[in-house]
Amino acid sequence: MRRSLVLLSAGLTVLSTGFASAQNNTPRNLILFIPDGLRALKITPETAPAMAEVRDKGVNFKNSHSLFPTFTMANGSAMSTGHYLGDTGVFSNTIWTNYTSVPAGDTVVPFIENDAVLGDIDEHFKGDYLNEETVLKMARDKGFSTAALGKHGPTYQWDHTDHPDKPGLHSVVFDDATGTKIGVPLSDEVKAALTKAGLALAAPSRGDNAKAGDAKTPGTTVANVAQQAYFADVATKVLLPMFKARNKPFVLVFWSRDPDGSQHNTGDSLNQILPGINGPTSMAGIKNADNNLAQIRKALDELGLSANTNIMIQADHGFSTISKESKTSPSAKLSYDDTPKDFLPMGFLAIDLAKALDLPLFDPNDKNAAVTGNAHPKAGNGVLGKDPTKPDLVIATNGGSDLIYLPNKDKKLAAKTIKALMEQDYVSGLFVDDQLGRFPGTLPLSSINLRGKAATPTPAIVVNFRSYASECGEAPTNCSVQVADTVLRQGQGMHGSFSRGDTYNFMAAIGPDFKAGFVDELPVSNADVGMTAAQLLGLRGSENGGLVGRVMSEALPNGIVPKAFKAVEKSKKKSENGLETVLNVQRVGSQRYFDAAGFPGRTLGLEPDAGKQKTAGK
Numbered sequence: 001m002r003r004s005l006v007l008l009s010a011g012l013t014v015l016s017t018g019f020a021s022a023q024n025n026t027p028r029n030l031i032l033f034i035p036d037g038l039r040a041l042k043i044t045p046e047t048a049p050a051m052a053e054v055r056d057k058g059v060n061f062k063n064s065h066s067l068f069p070t071f072t073m074a075n076g077s078a079m080s081t082g083h084y085l086g087d088t089g090v091f092s093n094t095i096w097t098n099y100t101s102v103p104a105g106d107t108v109v110p111f112i113e114n115d116a117v118l119g120d121i122d123e124h125f126k127g128d129y130l131n132e133e134t135v136l137k138m139a140r141d142k143g144f145s146t147a148a149l150g151k152h153g154p155t156y157q158w159d160h161t162d163h164p165d166k167p168g169l170h171s172v173v174f175d176d177a178t179g180t181k182i183g184v185p186l187s188d189e190v191k192a193a194l195t196k197a198g199l200a201l202a203a204p205s206r207g208d209n210a211k212a213g214d215a216k217t218p219g220t221t222v223a224n225v226a227q228q229a230y231f232a233d234v235a236t237k238v239l240l241p242m243f244k245a246r247n248k249p250f251v252l253v254f255w256s257r258d259p260d261g262s263q264h265n266t267g268d269s270l271n272q273i274l275p276g277i278n279g280p281t282s283m284a285g286i287k288n289a290d291n292n293l294a295q296i297r298k299a300l301d302e303l304g305l306s307a308n309t310n311i312m313i314q315a316d317h318g319f320s321t322i323s324k325e326s327k328t329s330p331s332a333k334l335s336y337d338d339t340p341k342d343f344l345p346m347g348f349l350a351i352d353l354a355k356a357l358d359l360p361l362f363d364p365n366d367k368n369a370a371v372t373g374n375a376h377p378k379a380g381n382g383v384l385g386k387d388p389t390k391p392d393l394v395i396a397t398n399g400g401s402d403l404i405y406l407p408n409k410d411k412k413l414a415a416k417t418i419k420a421l422m423e424q425d426y427v428s429g430l431f432v433d434d435q436l437g438r439f440p441g442t443l444p445l446s447s448i449n450l451r452g453k454a455a456t457p458t459p460a461i462v463v464n465f466r467s468y469a470s471e472c473g474e475a476p477t478n479c480s481v482q483v484a485d486t487v488l489r490q491g492q493g494m495h496g497s498f499s500r501g502d503t504y505n506f507m508a509a510i511g512p513d514f515k516a517g518f519v520d521e522l523p524v525s526n527a528d529v530g531m532t533a534a535q536l537l538g539l540r541g542s543e544n545g546g547l548v549g550r551v552m553s554e555a556l557p558n559g560i561v562p563k564a565f566k567a568v569e570k571s572k573k574k575s576e577n578g579l580e581t582v583l584n585v586q587r588v589g590s591q592r593y594f595d596a597a598g599f600p601g602r603t604l605g606l607e608p609d610a611g612k613q614k615t616a617g618k
């Protein structure tokens with residue numbers, strides 16, 4: 001499916017400001033390494049020597065940003081297209097699609113970390129649900145060898161269009177689904193090379209690493225070692241030698257599920273805030289990702305590819321330890337089979353809003369069954385209203401933030417919903433669709449680049465949950481704790497909030513097109529990753545929306561070094577009960593970077609009163 005090609009002048013300006021030599025010569029190879037959920041300040045030469053080496057010898061992006069909502073698919077969409085979420089429409093990991101997705105389990109609120117679900121959503125949204133081209137597809141169209149390996153969902157999203165039953169027309173994709181019906185089929189060439197290298201034609205499962213536990217059983221105590229060793233072996237023993245033999249440039253994406261999976265499921269801290277996600281299982285997850293990177297760099301050396309290969313490392317988001325505590329939530333006063341007394345159940349937002357708005361609650365993950373008595377929705381999601389097939393309000397549950405949709409765009413219901421949310425101690429900051437008008441205590445979606453040319457429905461209200469720093473004995477962003485709407489337990493891990501703990505992702509780069517030993521003080525984000533990757537590869541995408549990132553020119557030899565400024569934005573008026581959403585912003589030219597947001601005192605890293613000031617640059 002072809003979309004009309006529209007090049008916006010804003011995008012061209014951004015592209016032309018930086019470094020240009022990659023366009024004049026044959027582009028270098030590019031490896032994008034994504035350690036899922038890696039917090040910026042967890043990396044030391046002891047915890048993760050390979051990543052520390054890239055950061056310390058290459059570029060150290062000290063002022064990095066994951067985009068809010070700080071979830072995997074959302075940030076993967078930004079990295080892979082260079083666009084903010086208002087354009088890509090990937091507002092979270094679970095979104096409302098306004099149609100029933102069969103592969104997602106017959107629900108209108110699919111969890112999209114799944115190749116079959118992505119294929120289904122693409123089909124529904126005219127062949128490309130992101131509504132923007134990805135860097136990997138552009139590279140493939142231009143004749144690069146391309147591959148993406150790793151975590152199910154975000155890996156495939158790097159080159160998700162075109163039908164996967166034509167493997168020759170698709171990037172090589174290895175993920176959890178490889179070898180199953182929903183995986184992207186492997187070409188005969190790749191299959192033969194796997195067999196020659198003594199590697200299986202199907203990916204191993206996560207094994208014990210996938211065990212989340214429950215309220216009485218701790219989760220996993222092991223990292224995702226075996227599965228990721230397979231992906232690393234495929235990359236180093238099969239794909240890199242194959243790409244070298246083709247004697248043309250390549251782009252390879254490696255999406256390491258660790259440390260995300262190990263931090264989510266950690267069994268180190270059941271129902272306790274400490275050590276939370278700083279226990280040995282999380283640290284083993286970080287080391288596992290680091291081992292994969294070390295193996296890839298060693299293979300590049302042995303194949304003689306290092307001098308001609310750039311490596312960009314960027315986590316999709318940071319991470320926080322889960323809290324299930326609230327003094328105000330009616331849902332926490334009920335008792336549930338699977339939830340400790342006084343803790344918030346999964347789906348607390350849906351339960352509390354159904355009560356406050358006096359609307360019936362139905363479960364879109366259970367054939368729209370009514371949720372009554374001492375029960376919670378199975379996946380936390382809820383549809384509210386008299387007729388579950390024509391709901392007044394939909395809640396897509398995600399973790400450190402949730403999405404609320406108002407299918408009828410009812411402004412009165414929006415006002416009532418906002419008022420109810422303002423009463424809850426677990427809420428910290430509300431962002432409301434500009435089309436619904438301005439509401440006291442909130443900020444508009446456009447203020448955080450969530451209003452653009454999205455093909456998927458734009459949420460009416462994005463609800464950020466409370467966060468704070470525990471006494472974990474490390475930097476505050478390493479000690480982030482957040483209220484999270486999730487099946488996971490207090491003491492396990494989650495992300496998705498506007499805590500600086502979640503927005504502060506690890507980022508570093510090394511290679512012939514990057515400065516060496518350079519500390520970048522300027523703000524950068526995952527949208528900039530996509531723009532910079534495209535620039536290094538000499539690619540220009542069609543642009544439907546104009547919410548694009550910036551080429552990180554200051555990190556490139558002879559690139560310009562722009563100025564950055566800090567600002568604080570607030571709701572125009574406070575809510576009736578005195579709350580206001582505050583947003584800490586950094587600015588480089590027209591680019592906006594979001595550090596933290598929420599109600600003062602309820603978000604880690606939020607500075608309610610910091611004045612306008614220059615942060616870095618000349």
Ligand SMILES: [Zn+2]
Pocket residue numbers: 037072260261264495
């Ligand atoms: Zn995660």
